[in-house]
Amino acid sequence: MQVKKIAGFDRIFYFRKKTFLGLLILFGAYPFLVSNYYIDIGFFFGIYALLGLSLNIVLGEVGLFDLGHAGFYAIGAYTTAILNTKCGIPIFILLPVSALAAALFAYMVCSPIIHLRGDYLCIVTIGMGEIVRLALINNPLDLTGGPNGVFGIDFPSVGNIFVIDSSIEYYFLIWVAVALSIYGLSRLQQSRIGRAWNCIREDEVAAKANGIDVRYYKLLAFVLGAALAGVAGNIYASKLMCVSPESFTFWESCLMFCIVLIGGMGSIPGVLIGAAAISLFPEIFRPFAMYRMLVFGGAMILMMVFRPGGIWPRKRGISGK
Amino acid sequence: MQRNKNKVVLETHQLTKTFGGLTAVSQLNLRVHQGEISSLIGPNGAGKTTVFNVVTGIYRPDGGQVLFNDENISGKQPHRIVAKGIARTFQNIRLFPEMTCLENVMAGQHCRASAGLWSSIFRTPGQKKEEKRIQEVAEDRLEQVGLWKFKAELAKNIAYGSRRMLEIARALASDPQLLVLDEPSSGLNDRETEDLIDFLKGLLQENLTILIIEHDMKVVMGISDWVTVMDEGKKIAEGDPETIYNNPLVVEAYLGKDDDSEEEKI
Incomplete structure (x- = not known):
């Protein structure tokens, strides 16, 4: 088979091992070259990348409109915050616990609504996200601290030997999490599960008629997406040392949605670009903060008109060849 | 009769x-x-x-x-x-348009495979073997319906008649x-x-x-x-x-x- 020619724009971004190595060096060297302020920007870039990856499973791979993803993020963050401050459980142990809590929540909430299609599902997930946020504000069982949230969350540590307490260490923590997620997700994309997800996105009825258990794979996507969002919540909570409901508003869900749409549905490099756009541009355009939303909105419209598939849509070819 | x-x-x-x-x-x-x-x-x-x-x-x-x-x-x-x-096709062809022809046919093998989440993430030997088999079956079926040359082409790009055959190949891939x-x-x-x-x-x-x-x-x-x-x-x-x-x-x-x-x- 002759190799297909890759035209213009795509040629620049064609993913190759060398590019990957270059990115690795760039991301590794970055925090040593800049001030703490910029390292923190890099950290939040990582958080948004992880959140984007988690929503990309649900929205990008399976095509389920989930506008309540901040709810899962909140569950992860609050699980960490509450169990750490009340019971003193170390953050690292809470990492899988938060992921499980968010996954379990997703399983319970999504089971009854998973058969809904398109915009109906979208509206229910918006409601789900808002219910989580309002529940946190209402301070159930005196656990969540109401609008003030929970304070005094520890640094992640293993005993006293290995403590993550500086910007640079947090930066590496989040990017290791992102790298592991990318590793796992890119393998899933090339597997039977990834194909089943894509089939459901393309044509649900045909997917059913080809032996794909649509309900199971949709739920799996939600559970996995929520678990990753829970991991992001855990790292976020320990970085900020406090969590409050205002970090998990509908706006956060919208940002995650934009990350996936800007980058290209179901495309992992696309998610990274989308996360960069969402987290870095506001910093670059800080002097024009007043016009930020205007520019952002305009950019979204232009994108939808000229590149509706996203900046870096997933290219399909023969797997493994 | x-x-x-x-x-x-x-x-x-x-x-x-x-x-x-x-x-x-x-x-x-x-x-x-x-x-x-x-x-x-x-x-x-x-x-x-x-x-x-x-x-x-x-x-x-x-x-x-x-x-x-x-x-x-x-x-x-x-x-x-x-x-x-029991495998079927549809009157108004229902393919997976944004996936390649080969991937479309591979979808047919889904029900004959069993790799789960963890074995897919860690690429266990069993999963690799299964993936290989899925691909081989799909390639055979694609060849059988005469669409081998389109295997890396997106399903939405091929001609109407070919799409019908692709749908049949996909159904056949489920054995x-x-x-x-x-x-x-x-x-x-x-x-x-x-x-x-x-x-x-x-x-x-x-x-x-x-x-x-x-x-x-x-x-x-x-x-x-x-x-x-x-x-x-x-x-x-x-x-x-x-x-x-x-x-x-x-x-x-x-x-x-x-x-x-x-x-x-x-």
Whole structure:
């Protein structure tokens, strides 16, 4: 088979091992070259990348409109915050616990609504996200601290030997999490599960008629997406040392949605670009903060008109060849 | 009427499906024998596609049973029915447009594989072997329908006739016992139709049984071993193609009553 020619724009971004190595060096060297302020920007870039990856499973791979993803993020963050401050459980142990809590929540909430299609599902997930946020504000069982949230969350540590307490260490923590997620997700994309997800996105009825258990794979996507969002919540909570409901508003869900749409549905490099756009541009355009939303909105419209598939849509070819 | 003595693969017993007040299929008894090509024909709106949708689990029947190899499969989930060995195509081709032709066919093998989340993430030896097998089966099927050259092409980019064959390849990739085709020749030109007839006849060598819905009488007469005729949800006739062709009830259902006899009634 002759190799297909890759035209213009795509040629620049064609993913190759060398590019990957270059990115690795760039991301590794970055925090040593800049001030703490910029390292923190890099950290939040990582958080948004992880959140984007988690929503990309649900929205990008399976095509389920989930506008309540901040709810899962909140569950992860609050699980960490509450169990750490009340019971003193170390953050690292809470990492899988938060992921499980968010996954379990997703399983319970999504089971009854998973058969809904398109915009109906979208509206229910918006409601789900808002219910989580309002529940946190209402301070159930005196656990969540109401609008003030929970304070005094520890640094992640293993005993006293290995403590993550500086910007640079947090930066590496989040990017290791992102790298592991990318590793796992890119393998899933090339597997039977990834194909089943894509089939459901393309044509649900045909997917059913080809032996794909649509309900199971949709739920799996939600559970996995929520678990990753829970991991992001855990790292976020320990970085900020406090969590409050205002970090998990509908706006956060919208940002995650934009990350996936800007980058290209179901495309992992696309998610990274989308996360960069969402987290870095506001910093670059800080002097024009007043016009930020205007520019952002305009950019979204232009994108939808000229590149509706996203900046870096997933290219399909023969797997493994 | 002679019919082969092979065992019955698919049987519907008093099958009924209603939509609101409309009875789409009414107490239908249908039998498909092993190793033959059966056709289900009838005018538009006769309920043929509804029968297919009930048999493949897309709809739940309101009465009666669907028996596949003597096992009651009525009301089962579509993916379970595929796993049992019934694969189908759709009247208005339903592919996965943004996926490659090979990936489309690989989807057919889904129900014959079992790799889960962790084995897919860690690429266990078992998963790798399974992936390889899925790909090989899919490649064989793609070659069988003559679409090898399009294997890396997106399904939405290939021609209409090729899409039909791709859909059949995808159905075949699930290693079915019974292949259910909903109007496979619609939209094909004469030559493509002839190729399709030859192809379907060739499939019988693989120990497959085929049930098709067809409008094109040339196709029906050309390949069917057995024809069942439906009108307004009911079976009005069945038999070998020759008998059906000369059955006045069938002619009436397709062409309407003779004008003269109408006048005489008045």
